[in-house]
Amino acid sequence: MPQNVKLTREQIYFFTYLGIIGNIVYTHTWIDNDANRSAWVATFIGILLLIPFVLWTLYLGKFSPESTIFDIIRDSIGKFPSCILCFIFIAINICVAATQLTMFTEMLKVFVLQNTPPIVIIAIMIIIAFIVVNSDITVIGRLVEILTVIALLNYFSSFAFAFPKMINIKYIFPIFDTSLLGVINGIAFTTGTTSELLLILMMIVCNIPEPFKHRNWVISGIFSSAVVFSLAILIIMAMLSPELAKRIAFGGVNSARLITLGSSITGLEIFVIGTYQIIALGKTIMSMYCCWISFKRIFGERKTRLQLALAALVLAIPSILLKSYNSSYFIAVFLGRFIILPFLISVLILASIGIKIMKKKKGCVLK
Amino acid sequence: MKKYEKQAFKLTNKKAAKKSESNDINSNPVRPSEAQNRKIFTTIDDNFGFLTSIFGESIGLTQTKYEILEGKAQVGISYMQNNVDKNMISSYIVKPIIECTGDYLIDTSNLSVLIQSKLIHIPDVKRSTEMKQVVTALLEGYAIIFLQDMNEALLVGCKKADFRAVEAPNNEVTVLASMDSFTEDLEANCSMISRRLPTPDLHFEEYTVGRLSNTRVKLLWFDSISNLKVVEEIRKRIQSIDIDNIDGIGELAELIVEKPLSIFPKYRQTQRPDFVARNLTKGYIAILCSNSPFALIAPMFFIDNFKTMDDYSENFFISSFLRLVRVLAFFLSTSLSGLYVSFVTYNQAIVPSTLAINIATGRDGVPLPTIIEVLSLSLIISIIREASLRLPGSVGYFIGSLAAVVIGQSAVTAGYVSASVIIVIAVSAISSYAISTTTMVYPARLINYFMILMAGTFGMFGLINGLILVTWHLVSVRSFGMPYMYPLIPFDKEAVKDSFIRAPQAYTKIRPSILVHDNTVKTGNNTKKN
Numbered sequence: 001m002p003q004n005v006k007l008t009r010e011q012i013y014f015f016t017y018l019g020i021i022g023n024i025v026y027t028h029t030w031i032d033n034d035a036n037r038s039a040w041v042a043t044f045i046g047i048l049l050l051i052p053f054v055l056w057t058l059y060l061g062k063f064s065p066e067s068t069i070f071d072i073i074r075d076s077i078g079k080f081p082s083c084i085l086c087f088i089f090i091a092i093n094i095c096v097a098a099t100q101l102t103m104f105t106e107m108l109k110v111f112v113l114q115n116t117p118p119i120v121i122i123a124i125m126i127i128i129a130f131i132v133v134n135s136d137i138t139v140i141g142r143l144v145e146i147l148t149v150i151a152l153l154n155y156f157s158s159f160a161f162a163f164p165k166m167i168n169i170k171y172i173f174p175i176f177d178t179s180l181l182g183v184i185n186g187i188a189f190t191t192g193t194t195s196e197l198l199l200i201l202m203m204i205v206c207n208i209p210e211p212f213k214h215r216n217w218v219i220s221g222i223f224s225s226a227v228v229f230s231l232a233i234l235i236i237m238a239m240l241s242p243e244l245a246k247r248i249a250f251g252g253v254n255s256a257r258l259i260t261l262g263s264s265i266t267g268l269e270i271f272v273i274g275t276y277q278i279i280a281l282g283k284t285i286m287s288m289y290c291c292w293i294s295f296k297r298i299f300g301e302r303k304t305r306l307q308l309a310l311a312a313l314v315l316a317i318p319s320i321l322l323k324s325y326n327s328s329y330f331i332a333v334f335l336g337r338f339i340i341l342p343f344l345i346s347v348l349i350l351a352s353i354g355i356k357i358m359k360k361k362k363g364c365v366l367k
Numbered sequence: 368m369k370k371y372e373k374q375a376f377k378l379t380n381k382k383a384a385k386k387s388e389s390n391d392i393n394s395n396p397v398r399p400s401e402a403q404n405r406k407i408f409t410t411i412d413d414n415f416g417f418l419t420s421i422f423g424e425s426i427g428l429t430q431t432k433y434e435i436l437e438g439k440a441q442v443g444i445s446y447m448q449n450n451v452d453k454n455m456i457s458s459y460i461v462k463p464i465i466e467c468t469g470d471y472l473i474d475t476s477n478l479s480v481l482i483q484s485k486l487i488h489i490p491d492v493k494r495s496t497e498m499k500q501v502v503t504a505l506l507e508g509y510a511i512i513f514l515q516d517m518n519e520a521l522l523v524g525c526k527k528a529d530f531r532a533v534e535a536p537n538n539e540v541t542v543l544a545s546m547d548s549f550t551e552d553l554e555a556n557c558s559m560i561s562r563r564l565p566t567p568d569l570h571f572e573e574y575t576v577g578r579l580s581n582t583r584v585k586l587l588w589f590d591s592i593s594n595l596k597v598v599e600e601i602r603k604r605i606q607s608i609d610i611d612n613i614d615g616i617g618e619l620a621e622l623i624v625e626k627p628l629s630i631f632p633k634y635r636q637t638q639r640p641d642f643v644a645r646n647l648t649k650g651y652i653a654i655l656c657s658n659s660p661f662a663l664i665a666p667m668f669f670i671d672n673f674k675t676m677d678d679y680s681e682n683f684f685i686s687s688f689l690r691l692v693r694v695l696a697f698f699l700s701t702s703l704s705g706l707y708v709s710f711v712t713y714n715q716a717i718v719p720s721t722l723a724i725n726i727a728t729g730r731d732g733v734p735l736p737t738i739i740e741v742l743s744l745s746l747i748i749s750i751i752r753e754a755s756l757r758l759p760g761s762v763g764y765f766i767g768s769l770a771a772v773v774i775g776q777s778a779v780t781a782g783y784v785s786a787s788v789i790i791v792i793a794v795s796a797i798s799s800y801a802i803s804t805t806t807m808v809y810p811a812r813l814i815n816y817f818m819i820l821m822a823g824t825f826g827m828f829g830l831i832n833g834l835i836l837v838t839w840h841l842v843s844v845r846s847f848g849m850p851y852m853y854p855l856i857p858f859d860k861e862a863v864k865d866s867f868i869r870a871p872q873a874y875t876k877i878r879p880s881i882l883v884h885d886n887t888v889k890t891g892n893n894t895k896k897n
Contacts, residue, residue: 139842266716269716
């Protein structure tokens with residue numbers, strides 16, 4: 001088997017960021033609705049709960065270091081079940097990217113480009129994603145690394161102007177103003193939505209050098225993204241109030257609109273939209289990459305560029321057809337609540353069974 | 368072909384001419400390529416005839432025969448009048464040979480040894496039996512001594528030193544660093560470097576490239592420091608060059624860099640020997656080329672565009688500040704115009720109200736849309752720069768000042784452009800010249816145009832897409848196999864200390880790990896660490 005290109009610690013760390021912060025930047029209002037003022041705590045815990053699943057994925061990667069999780073299933077259980085799972089995996093990735101792109105496009109339409117047809121924006125994003133995915137995974141890794149840093153700096157430097165004038169402590173305390181069930185619901189939803197990370201990880205596990213040994217690379221990424229994202233939710237709530245935060249869309253952008261410093265600092269939502277744009281593009285790139293690799297597993301290594309074009313096309317069509325923010329929002333919530341994590345757990349179970357079978361076949365040669 | 372036919376047999380020496388008529392070698396015209404595998408003839412006349420048939424008379428080939436050692440032996444001396452120091456030939460070659468008496472016990476088979484060791488007072492003497500070497504040496508400023516009845520010649524270095532003197536570097540002016548710069552003389556350039564790094568560990572490897580130009584190229588590196596994979600890669604690329612003519616280091620560089628379609632410079636051209644020496648000690652590799660007053664330093668990383676020699680002479684606080692200023696200047700030169708277009712046409716919310724009113728008042732009556740206004744003024748700035756650069760000093764100055772007055776003052780007064788656009792374009796243009804490498808100025812200007820177009824089409828959304836595409840290009844570029852965004856990506860904690868900022872020498876003890884193969888420690892305990 002050919003050796004895969006290996007990613008660096010920093011690249012894995014920022015891939016983890018991008019994996020976690022996806023549709024949740026729009027659907028976090030659902031967590032606010034469940035957990036009220038403790039939404040940020042629920043988010044923090046919910047993201048950390050991903051760690052066992054991540055460890056499971058990396059542990060499986062240890063047995064077949066140059067393979068994706070679907071390769072393990074193909075080699076052990078058979079090609080047909082692996083293809084079926086790949087198709088479902090592609091469908092989930094398409095849904096994730098389409099909802100992300102549609103929600104971002106609708107946000108642009110509301111705040112900036114009222115007269116630009118959404119199809120143009122989606123087409124541009126898909127073309128850029130195609131160009132980037134056409135390079136190798138190390139280039140994608142380097143781009144993700146640098147853009148994630150820019151996005152985070154951009155987001156938090158805008159909100160730095162909100163301190164202390166715009167922050168209202170009354171909106172934060174008491175932290176636990178809801179039932180335990182509400183908090184658990186919020187945690188469960190967060191874990192489900194942020195399990196988008198596993199979609200990426202299942203594909204790039206073969207690019208992590210000694211995946212289980214270097215599990216701390218991913219865990220540190222999970223931990224810091226939990227801190228960053230729960231902090232973002234806390235700031236939004238402290239600026240808008242928990243009641244408003246759970247009712248309005250684009251909480252980050254709307255709270256950034258409130259920030260003014262005299263008459264010289266206004267309109268910082270432009271920069272926050274920039275962060276959303278980088279997230280949307282990053283997510284599209286990764287979904288396209290996951291689709292492309294899955295296509296390659298199904299159709300083989302023939303005409304790979306054509307397969308990439310096909311992946312771009314299957315991402316573009318539903319994104320263009322979706323059109324409505326509300327539909328996208330509810331699809332994203334549905335995916336996060338009921339689809340992504342259960343599917344990924346079933347894939348991990350099958351891969352674990354596959355490893356057992358491989359061990360038996362090879363007479364325990366696998367360590 | 369006809370030229371060679373005409374030039375054949377025209378010897379300066381009559382005897383040689385007579386002899387040549389009866390000689391089979393000279394009875395047919397000779398092409399220069401025929402010298403490739405020829406051995407030197409045993410008679411002086413044959414050698415003279417052969418050279419004359421190759422070069423003709425007009426080139427300035429002088430060939431003279433002398434009887435030496437009181438008629439016991441004969442020698443012939445050939446040289447190109449334009450390439451040699453004639454005084455040197457007469458004083459140190461002809462005079463001692465003619466004045467030599469028969470006191471020496473001569474074994475004519477050892478005549479070449481006698482001439483080389485006892486008579487000629489010039490250290491650069493080579494022996495050759497190949498006509499190809501003789502032809503090349505003649506063109507390079509050597510005098511050739513042929514010996515009668517021997518198929519061997521002495522190649523004596525008498526090159527005329529007509530290169531310009533060492534001057535202060537014009538393109539890379541510094542305040543506190545040294546004031547010498549490279550010239551067109553390859554040997555002088557090498558000596559400027561070896562004077563700074565007098566150690567046998569510094570390797571010089573010479574190549575000749577260009578089928579017609581025979582340009583000499585020297586590859587320099589530290590064997591104990593540099594990454595030998597990079598050395599091997601560069602060596603391979605130089606050896607694979609197959610071209611007629613190479614004028615200078617820029618042309619050579621284009622032939623050896625990967626992905627030549629990238630706009631970013633993947634090598635650094637410098638006039639400064641001190642800069643080359645400093646980089647060699649860090650593990651970089653240098654290439655020098657004859658007739659070029661520049662050295663090429665490879666590989667090059669994005670951050671290297673913001674470094675100058677002054678950085679290492681100044682206090683580290685000041686040099687760190689200046690580097691950050693240069694990085695900011697790069698950002699302004701590439702993005703300021705785009706940001707202006709975006710803020711004025713799409714994202715007005717970010718513009719403070721008083722400034723927005725000023726801009727709106729300034730734009731009152733301007734007939735062009737902002738994007739056209741900004742694009743056309745940027746283009747005019749590029750034209751003015753190009754015009755003033757190509758003209759002689761004082762005229763260029765005049766054109767620059769005239770253009771600034773006409774465009775800066777009259778265009779605004781006439782209402783063709785708004786004053787705020789003039790300010791933005793001027794700041795953007797000036798910022799591009801604050802970057803330390805001249806090769807980064809044009810990429811910055813090109814990115815500027817791209818950003819204006821992106822911002823003019825989609826506002827901030829377009830501008831961020833432009834930023835993403837430029838970043839993607841930056842991270843995908845490699846310079847001689849090394850990632851261009853090093854030390855940021857891949858991250859190297861030690862190398863970052865001398866990147867956007869310059870940490871004090873005491874804290875930068877380790878060389879950039881990607882550039883070195885073994886010896887990483889540059890300050891303090893020089894034990895090998897890997």
